[in-house]
Amino acid sequence: DQAPLPIAPTSPPISDFLVQLEDYTPTIPDSVTAHYLATAGLETTDPRILRLVSLAAQKFVSDVASDALANCKMRQSNTATNNKKEKKYALTTEDLAVALGDQGVNVRKPPYYQ
């Protein structure tokens, strides 16, 4: 029942959120976001809009990365034969492919080079 009305019930918090974005610094710099939005023809000078877009992109990256990391940890615990002192987590295309597969994106390793 909540699916058709995603905006209406959350309206007051979102307007507060937009006010909070006035003095917020996202990881992706405003100028970078502005450049890519301008590539698509969206020109804006409102920093809140840029930051909203930056946050959306960052959340996507973080969600995918934490999915991939969970995958990586699971794989490492399954093959727990090599008990190294330092555990290093590396972002690999294999983990990424699984994490992105959940989002409906098909990623494959390039068949040649590297």
Next chain:
Amino acid sequence: MTEPEPTDPYRACLRVAVSSLCTEVGYDCADSTALETVTEMVQSLLVELGRSARAFTELASRVEPVSADIMLAMVEMGMPMTGLQEYAMRSNRVSLPSPSATVTAKQ
């Protein structure tokens, strides 16, 4: 994708941002190809979000986008607004300096 050297400064900055987000999640290092895949997808997402938001802006006969246009574009792309505020206020976030100074110095 094969040559990371001659990319534009925006792309390089986006790559750094993706790297710091991965570090924040808990990664120690990353494959170059995997990082480049994520960077490419973020770039694609930003451009697509811009295109969709512009369509909503122009549909409403405006030239300047308002935040509702962005939200509509996000919802249409299947990115829920819920959780975004909590994500924004996470404790261990990092922010990068704006690349503008470096860019002007290079040219």
